[in-house]
Amino acid sequence: MKAIRLHAKGGVEQIVYEEAPVPDLLEGDALVRVLASGITANELNWEPTYVDEKGNSRLPAIPGHELCGIVEKISHGTTGIAVGDHVYGLTSFFRNGTAAEYVAVEARSLAPQPLTLNAVQAASIPLAALTAWQALFEHGGLLPGQKVLIHGAAGGVASLAVQIARWRGANVIGTSDAESIDLVKSLGAHQVINYRSEQFEKVVSEVDLVLDSIGGETQDRSWQVLKRGGILVSIAGESIKQPPAAWGVRGIFFIVKSNRLQLMEIARLIDRGHLSPVVGAIIPLAEARKAFEKIYQPGKKGKIVLQVSE
Numbered sequence: 001m002k003a004i005r006l007h008a009k010g011g012v013e014q015i016v017y018e019e020a021p022v023p024d025l026l027e028g029d030a031l032v033r034v035l036a037s038g039i040t041a042n043e044l045n046w047e048p049t050y051v052d053e054k055g056n057s058r059l060p061a062i063p064g065h066e067l068c069g070i071v072e073k074i075s076h077g078t079t080g081i082a083v084g085d086h087v088y089g090l091t092s093f094f095r096n097g098t099a100a101e102y103v104a105v106e107a108r109s110l111a112p113q114p115l116t117l118n119a120v121q122a123a124s125i126p127l128a129a130l131t132a133w134q135a136l137f138e139h140g141g142l143l144p145g146q147k148v149l150i151h152g153a154a155g156g157v158a159s160l161a162v163q164i165a166r167w168r169g170a171n172v173i174g175t176s177d178a179e180s181i182d183l184v185k186s187l188g189a190h191q192v193i194n195y196r197s198e199q200f201e202k203v204v205s206e207v208d209l210v211l212d213s214i215g216g217e218t219q220d221r222s223w224q225v226l227k228r229g230g231i232l233v234s235i236a237g238e239s240i241k242q243p244p245a246a247w248g249v250r251g252i253f254f255i256v257k258s259n260r261l262q263l264m265e266i267a268r269l270i271d272r273g274h275l276s277p278v279v280g281a282i283i284p285l286a287e288a289r290k291a292f293e294k295i296y297q298p299g300k301k302g303k304i305v306l307q308v309s310e
């Protein structure tokens with residue numbers, strides 16, 4: 001099969017488009033013919049991109065962890081999907097990924113593709129939407145009527161988080177650059193702050209939940225906008241430094257996990273018109289280097305998706 005592979009740890013320069021063996025299945029796996037694959041900012045820096053769960057090198061490694069495709073084969077112990085099903089899902093970060101014509105993936109990480117999306121749109125959803133869902137509800141405990149500040153609101157994860165938080169009935173504030181303000185408003189944000197010209201902490205306060213996909217000084221400045229009892233949920237970097245207890249706020253960092261029931265719920269929201277994909281660019285698998293370079297260019301909106309097959 002054709003695939004993108006990394007033969008050494010590094011960045012975009014390590015990406016090679018080449019022949020690779022079709023993966024073998026483990027118990028509970030499905031072999032999926034990939035139609036399209038989402039890619040994510042910084043994934044070439046993640047440790048699991050290069051090692052298995054025991055920490056052993058798994059080079060050459062295939063990146064990409066979200067897909068839309070067709071089930072080609074299933075192994076013993078597989079439940080809930082069948083050969084020929086059109087599926088979407090999030091694959092393990094510790095195994096070869098979805099930037100390839102075929103991927104072996106735990107079947108429980110897959111769900112039926114949303115009916116109203118094409119393959120490219122569906123492939124833009126799983127990692128980003130599951131991250132947004134788990135950040136807002138599992139970790140942030142977001143309730144209707146609460147105030148949520150979502151940083152980088154035109155980004156892959158945050159553009160879906162804005163829509164999901166609005167659907168939940170929250171008061172949604174986003175930060176973005178000037179060019180993305182209209183987009184973020186159209187996704188449902190009540191207020192959008194241009195992070196390049198305004199300091200969000202001067203105009204926002206008494207926030208119940210901050211969703212931080214940026215980290216660094218954006219995170220440091222975010223504690224002060226939380227009300228007492230508020231929470232900052234971070235997906236940026238690898239961990240979080242807790243603020244002083246006297247501030248009465250707390251932070252949590254987490255790594256998204258696949259979840260079939262949540263993928264099904266997300267597909268329902270999409271098919272009922274509550275949630276729309278934001279696809280910034282569609283790039284053929286053979287030009288994956290260009291796609292990974294594009295991820296770091298300012299002004300990108302939503303997800304970059306690799307088109308693997310028509």
Ligand SMILES: NC(=O)c1ccc[n+]([C@@H]2O[C@H](COP(=O)([O-])OP(=O)(O)OC[C@H]3O[C@@H](n4cnc5c(N)ncnc54)[C@H](OP(=O)(O)O)[C@@H]3O)[C@@H](O)[C@H]2O)c1
Binds near residue numbers: 157218256
């Ligand atoms: N922990 C997890 O489970 C998990 C899951 C998914 C993703 N992630 C990580 O989360 C991060 C975001 O992922 P993503 O796919 O959403 O990335 P993305 O699509 O690149 O989105 C980031 C957005 O933030 C904006 N931005 C940059 N600096 C900003 C600032 N100072 N204030 C406000 N907005 C700013 C960018 O816009 P500009 O055009 O203005 O630069 C961009 O729209 C990445 O580091 C990714 O690796 C973690």
